[in-house]
Amino acid sequence: MDRIKIKDTDLELSRLGLGCVKAGVKWAGQEAFDLFDAFLDMGGNVYDTARVYSDWIPSERGRSERVLGQWLAHSGKRHDIVLVSKGGHPDMTGPDPDMHKSRVSERCLKYDLEESLRVLGTDYIDIYFYHRDNEEVPVSELIDIMEDFKKQGKIRYYACSNWTTTRMKEADAYAVSKGYRGFVANEALYNIGEPWMKPMADDTLVIMDKEMQKYHEENPRNLAIPYSAACNGFFHKLFANGRSAVSRSEYYTEGNLRNAERLHELMEEYGISVTQAVLGYLTCQKFTCLPLYGPRNIADLKEAMETFRIPFRMEAVSYTHLTLPTILRA
Numbered sequence: 001m002d003r004i005k006i007k008d009t010d011l012e013l014s015r016l017g018l019g020c021v022k023a024g025v026k027w028a029g030q031e032a033f034d035l036f037d038a039f040l041d042m043g044g045n046v047y048d049t050a051r052v053y054s055d056w057i058p059s060e061r062g063r064s065e066r067v068l069g070q071w072l073a074h075s076g077k078r079h080d081i082v083l084v085s086k087g088g089h090p091d092m093t094g095p096d097p098d099m100h101k102s103r104v105s106e107r108c109l110k111y112d113l114e115e116s117l118r119v120l121g122t123d124y125i126d127i128y129f130y131h132r133d134n135e136e137v138p139v140s141e142l143i144d145i146m147e148d149f150k151k152q153g154k155i156r157y158y159a160c161s162n163w164t165t166t167r168m169k170e171a172d173a174y175a176v177s178k179g180y181r182g183f184v185a186n187e188a189l190y191n192i193g194e195p196w197m198k199p200m201a202d203d204t205l206v207i208m209d210k211e212m213q214k215y216h217e218e219n220p221r222n223l224a225i226p227y228s229a230a231c232n233g234f235f236h237k238l239f240a241n242g243r244s245a246v247s248r249s250e251y252y253t254e255g256n257l258r259n260a261e262r263l264h265e266l267m268e269e270y271g272i273s274v275t276q277a278v279l280g281y282l283t284c285q286k287f288t289c290l291p292l293y294g295p296r297n298i299a300d301l302k303e304a305m306e307t308f309r310i311p312f313r314m315e316a317v318s319y320t321h322l323t324l325p326t327i328l329r330a
Contacts, residue, residue: 001043001308004290006184007221009157011126013082015308016279017046017225018301019294021053024063026296036071038298040080042305048225048292049120050086050131051112055093062119069120078122085120086131086161086187087112090204099204104134106145113154127185128155132204133163139171147180161187161227162206165215168222183222188212190226190289192263192281193234196255216287229291230278235260239274266325272310275300279307280325284314 003012018039023032036047053064060066065085072078088104089112091097103112109130116125128149130142146158160168160183168186175182189200190208197207208216208226216224230236234251238260246252263277272280275293282289295301312325 001305004223004288006223008181009184011082011157011184013046013223013290014044015283015290016044016305017048017084017290017292018044019227019292020047020049020064020068022064022294023049023053023067024060025054025057026294028067032067033071033074035295035298035301036068037075038301039305040077042302044305045080046082046084046290048084050089050129051116052086052089052092052131055091056097058093061093062115065116065119069122073121082126083120083122084127084129085116085125086129087116088134089131099202102132102134102136104130104132104137104142106141109145109149113149117154124153125155127157127159129159129161129185129187130163131161133160133167135164135167139167140174143171143174143178143180143182147178157181157184159183159185159187159222159225162204163188164206165209165212168215172219172222185223185225185290186212186216187225187227187292189228190224190282191229191231192278193231193251193256193259196251196253196259198250198253200250213285213287220288224285224287224289226282226289226291229282229293230275235263235274235278239264273303275303276307276310277325279304280310280312283308283310284312284325 001014004015005012027035047068049064049068051062051065055061087109090099090101090103113128117123149155163186168183172182188206188208194207208224216222231251234246234249237245267274267277279291279293282291293304295304314325
């Protein structure tokens with residue numbers, strides 16, 4: 001698999017990131033170890049987790065990092081991967097988490113980072129993300145916190161998730177003024193169904209809108225990393241089980257039902273899977289994307305990885321405002 005190189009770093013990243021939110025929930029023990037090994041064997045090297053995964057399920061905190069850390073200790077492959085984690089997310093324990101109660105502070109970030117390092121069983125994290133922003137805190141303070149972590153050798157690079165374009169630009173300007181490298185990546189919601197989504201229940205999530213897409217076109221030093229790349233399985237469930245299976249999804253709109261018709265045509269015409277159709281959309285944007293994907297199993301992972309061998313291009317679709325991927329004919 002070709003690697004994505006981020007300017008002014010030594011990072012070389014696989015074109016797909018393994019989203020590890022399911023670790024400890026959908027896959028654990030040997031099943032998780034086998035999946036982690038398979039991803040590396042297939043050419044993947046970006047393992048994306050977070051301190052908060054999956055604290056919304058009672059009885060344990062930091063499941064994902066625990067399972068990933070167990071694999072790293074068992075396999076000895078820490079130096080073969082690019083380890084990504086995140087801190088500063090609102091507390092997700094308890095029956096009714098308050099997503100607007102910010103934990104983006106020096107004290108909370110230090111706590112989250114130390115816990116991540118301990119549970120992952122490593123001395124450093126390759127790319128450490130602010131999982132949320134706190135716009136009441138000047139970006140200068142937040143960049144300085146990350147720079148301090150770098151000086152301590154606890155992280156190699158830092159990045160942001162769910163930040164607005166305005167705040168990223170402010171952070172970029174401050175980093176330049178201080179001679180810092182600044183953010184190397186940005187995680188935001190972006191996928192083929194996003195233009196027709198209903199409003200999300202969690203309004204602290206940030207969509208990669210047109211302004212942010214233009215930002216990434218003009219600022220390749222900050223890599224776009226879309227999460228929810230497969231639309232939370234909306235099209236998979238729709239094609240497998242019909243409309244009743246997805247009627248409560250935020251993607252269930254007339255626009256996305258029309259979108260599904262076109263996707264199905266592409267799948268039939270070119271013999272590709274729904275996974276490859278939705279991920280293919282992200283392979284041919286005007287800016288480089290490294291989508292995150294949480295597979296159901298190893299077979300599903302293999303299918304997703306094969307997306308990046310397909311020569312997609314973009315084709316305008318007259319009955320929508322969306323540009324959908326198709327495949328270059330031989």
